[in-house]
Amino acid sequence: xxxRLTTCRYAHGNKRIAASRWNVLVVYALRxxxxxxxxxxxxxxxxxxxxxxxxxxxxxxxxxxxxxSGVAALLHIDVRMLRKRLHDRNxxxxxEPSQRHLASYTELRRRFEALLRVSAxxxxxxxxxxxxxxxxxxxxxxxxxxxxxxDEEDRAGAFRAYVDAHFDEPLSLTQMARRFxxxxxxxxxxxxxxxxxxxxAYLTDVRLEVATERLRSTxxxxxxxxxxxxxxxxxxxxxxxxxxxxxxxxQYRTTHERTVPSAPDVHARKEAELLASRPLAPKHxxxxxxxxxxxxxxxxxxxxxxxxxxxxxxxLADSRVREQALWLKEHLSFERWRVGCDFAQCEGAQGLYDLxxxxxxxxxxxxVPHVLVEYVPENDPQAYESAFGDALxxxxxxxxxxxxxxxxxELIVRGGGSDVVWGMYFELFSRIGKTLDEYGCAExxxxxxxxxxxxxxxxxxxxxxxxxxxxxxxxxxxxCRPAAPAHEDGKDLLxxxxxxxxxxxxxxxxxxxxxxxxxxxxxLVVGGWRDSLETSNIMNDSCYEAASIxxxxxxxxxxxxxxxxNDALDLSVDGGALSAFLSGRSGILNRDGIPKPxxxxxxxxxxxxxxxxxxxxxxxxxxxxADNYQIVCHNCERLNxxxxxxxxxxxxxxxxxxxxxxxxxRTLRFELRNMRPGTYLVKTRFVNDAGGSVGNxxxxxxxxxxxxxxxxxxxxxxxxxxxxLVLERYVxxxxxxxxxxTLQSNEIAYLHVIYLY
Numbered sequence: 001x002x003x004r005l006t007t008c009r010y011a012h013g014n015k016r017i018a019a020s021r022w023n024v025l026v027v028y029a030l031r032x033x034x035x036x037x038x039x040x041x042x043x044x045x046x047x048x049x050x051x052x053x054x055x056x057x058x059x060x061x062x063x064x065x066x067x068x069s070g071v072a073a074l075l076h077i078d079v080r081m082l083r084k085r086l087h088d089r090n091x092x093x094x095x096e097p098s099q100r101h102l103a104s105y106t107e108l109r110r111r112f113e114a115l116l117r118v119s120a121x122x123x124x125x126x127x128x129x130x131x132x133x134x135x136x137x138x139x140x141x142x143x144x145x146x147x148x149x150x151d152e153e154d155r156a157g158a159f160r161a162y163v164d165a166h167f168d169e170p171l172s173l174t175q176m177a178r179r180f181x182x183x184x185x186x187x188x189x190x191x192x193x194x195x196x197x198x199x200x201a202y203l204t205d206v207r208l209e210v211a212t213e214r215l216r217s218t219x220x221x222x223x224x225x226x227x228x229x230x231x232x233x234x235x236x237x238x239x240x241x242x243x244x245x246x247x248x249x250x251q252y253r254t255t256h257e258r259t260v261p262s263a264p265d266v267h268a269r270k271e272a273e274l275l276a277s278r279p280l281a282p283k284h285x286x287x288x289x290x291x292x293x294x295x296x297x298x299x300x301x302x303x304x305x306x307x308x309x310x311x312x313x314x315x316l317a318d319s320r321v322r323e324q325a326l327w328l329k330e331h332l333s334f335e336r337w338r339v340g341c342d343f344a345q346c347e348g349a350q351g352l353y354d355l356x357x358x359x360x361x362x363x364x365x366x367x368v369p370h371v372l373v374e375y376v377p378e379n380d381p382q383a384y385e386s387a388f389g390d391a392l393x394x395x396x397x398x399x400x401x402x403x404x405x406x407x408x409x410e411l412i413v414r415g416g417g418s419d420v421v422w423g424m425y426f427e428l429f430s431r432i433g434k435t436l437d438e439y440g441c442a443e444x445x446x447x448x449x450x451x452x453x454x455x456x457x458x459x460x461x462x463x464x465x466x467x468x469x470x471x472x473x474x475x476x477x478x479x480c481r482p483a484a485p486a487h488e489d490g491k492d493l494l495x496x497x498x499x500x501x502x503x504x505x506x507x508x509x510x511x512x513x514x515x516x517x518x519x520x521x522x523x524l525v526v527g528g529w530r531d532s533l534e535t536s537n538i539m540n541d542s543c544y545e546a547a548s549i550x551x552x553x554x555x556x557x558x559x560x561x562x563x564x565x566n567d568a569l570d571l572s573v574d575g576g577a578l579s580a581f582l583s584g585r586s587g588i589l590n591r592d593g594i595p596k597p598x599x600x601x602x603x604x605x606x607x608x609x610x611x612x613x614x615x616x617x618x619x620x621x622x623x624x625x626a627d628n629y630q631i632v633c634h635n636c637e638r639l640n641x642x643x644x645x646x647x648x649x650x651x652x653x654x655x656x657x658x659x660x661x662x663x664x665x666r667t668l669r670f671e672l673r674n675m676r677p678g679t680y681l682v683k684t685r686f687v688n689d690a691g692g693s694v695g696n697x698x699x700x701x702x703x704x705x706x707x708x709x710x711x712x713x714x715x716x717x718x719x720x721x722x723x724x725l726v727l728e729r730y731v732x733x734x735x736x737x738x739x740x741x742t743l744q745s746n747e748i749a750y751l752h753v754i755y756l757y
Contacts, residue, residue, distance in 0.1 A: 032070020
């Protein structure tokens with residue numbers, strides 16, 4: 001039996017389709033006008049915008065007249081397989097263009113387009129995506145345009161339906177009788193009386209009908225056809241076919257006209273590509289947000305503002321990095337800026353000079369450093385502490401002890417695998433702590449910055465060693481990625497995940513470990529996080545990254561002291577060795593200093609005030625005493641298996657939509673109650689794929705992988721990469737301000753509600 005419940009085809013020009021008791025046909029006007037004539041039924045004119053979809057029931061022939069520029073998509077639904085999946089119940093389906101005003105009709109069109117899109121996919125997960133889209137379409141069709149019939153009086157229909165669905169199985173009279181609750185003898189009599197022929201005769205007719213159709217329409221071998229159609233062997237198939245048609249399978253194929261396509265359907269591929277280039281009809285969802293103006297304002301701890309990664313200190317020797325860092329500081333107010341520093345490389349006059357020059361830039365421009373110190377087992381703790389102490393002494397003499405005391409220091413462990421020797425780590429931790437204590441800033445030392453494994457056993461080992469050594473921890477840092485280290489068969493592995501809430505889940509696991517090991521869970525900080533494992537992933541340049549940042553911030557609110565996004569600048573990642581204009585690096589500014597969508601996630605969040613009045617996983621709102629409100633929201637999509645199993649460096653920006661479960665719109669309905677009567681202005685700034693995304697605009701301009709776009713092209717992209725702005729006025733008389741915002745897939749938005757008069 002064919003594996004597919006549905007089969008997609010495309011039609012051009014005029015076409016006649018014979019009646020079939022095995023198929024329901026769904027006709028969809030993909031482009032232009034299609035006239036559908038159903039035998040013994042109505043004539044429909046199908047066209048996008050006024051009813052583009054209709055259904056032809058089984059046992060009905062039809063004809064199509066597609067205009068010269070039009071294309072119709074045809075979906076054949078195998079009724080036998082559908083009945084089998086519905087536990088042998090009869091199905092009645094009906095859909096016509098007059099139902100186009102129903103929400104279910106719009107949803108069916110959207111599901112149909114989604115199935116057409118995935119039907120053109122290739123790759124390891126093409127069949128999986130098709131099965132998912134097929135199931136969604138069938139569910140929508142059954143829910144809105146038909147149902148399952150269970151007429152107990154129509155025994156003939158029930159008998160036929162069961163045989164039609166299970167003809168490929170080794171059916172027997174005894175099995176059938178047991179299925180319908182009758183004795184074998186009584187069932188045989190009832191079946192012949194109701195159906196008009198014996199059970200075995202009807203079963204053989206059904207098997208032959210399917211087998212002869214496959215002889216005409218496929219290149220399958222005779223053996224395959226015989227077995228897939230329920231015949232126990234080729235001999236029984238030959239015998240049945242000869243009795244019915246007086247010829248062998250080979251003679252039947254020779255005699256009857258073949259309908260096997262001689263070449264792949266070129267039109268189908270072209271139309272699938274056409275469909276893929278057109279935006280998918282969005283799914284609508286809603287989210288109710290109620291805000292009470294009289295509600296008590298909670299003091300917001302903005303953990304995401306405390307720290308952001310600025311790369312290594314050495315990268316600040318690049319004038320472009322300094323210029324972009326200054327621009328970022330002017331526009332985003334982070335409290336501290338994390339910089340990595342390998343003090344083992346700072347020995348000697350030149351090394352210290354270069355180090356001090358970079359710190360001169362930071363301190364001279366008001367940056368408060370968070371110094372990242374990496375633990376390397378090969379380094380001698382005593383020698384490393386000596387180099388660290390020498391550098392710190394020079395920095396303290398240059399800037400003053402009070403300046404150094406405002407800094408933070410983090411001793412991190414790269415990877416955090418099962419082979420970490422915590423005794424050696426704590427020896428270095430203790431030595432650096434003593435050096436810092438000389439300047440009164442030992443409280444500013446934290447660690448270990450590791451990635452927690454699936455059970456947090458590596459963090460527990462760190463905490464137990466700290467407790468055994470009586471080490472005082474000012475904070476406990478972890479690093480988060482969408483994966484967790486694992487140890488199997490003597491190997492350290494990374495178990496990758498597409499879970500949008502991976503950071504919150506890892507934080508919750510780490511807090512639990514802290515509490516169980518006798519430490520305050522509020523000591524926890526996320527010293528570095530990003531949504532990619534590799535330093536290059538095209539998602540970092542997309543609107544998804546912006547929506548994911550908001551998703552992460554909102555879902556982890558109140559769980560950590562600080563939440564440090566890993567990299568601020570593409571130039572500072574991997575030593576700044578960038579060739580492409582957009583390279584998928586994890587910075588929020590690209591190589592040329594153009595803000596990515598991820599930048600605007602932090603920009604929008606920066607407008608949230610300290611008086612929190614509402615927060616959930618989609619939206620956060622604050623208020624001040626002047627009846628002004630600041631609201632940020634997002635529509636972060638869910639990544640699918642195709643993304644999860646595709647190496648990050650092989651992801652294709654042009655196939656972005658295929659990496660999500662289902663792009664959808666979401667309508668947020670805001671209702672602000674107990675508002676002062678008067679006139680309000682609502683300013684909405686938003687960034688989505690259609691506006692404000694430098695990646696999408698670069699793709700449209702075909703600049704995505706260019707090394708050196710012209711100055712005018714760069715200036716155009718800088719101007720384009722700005723949030724869109726919409727202004728609306730509302731008059732409040734009854735104390736309630738109500739309005740809606742519809743967010744596109746992976747869109748982020750900042751709403752400013754201002755009382756005017």
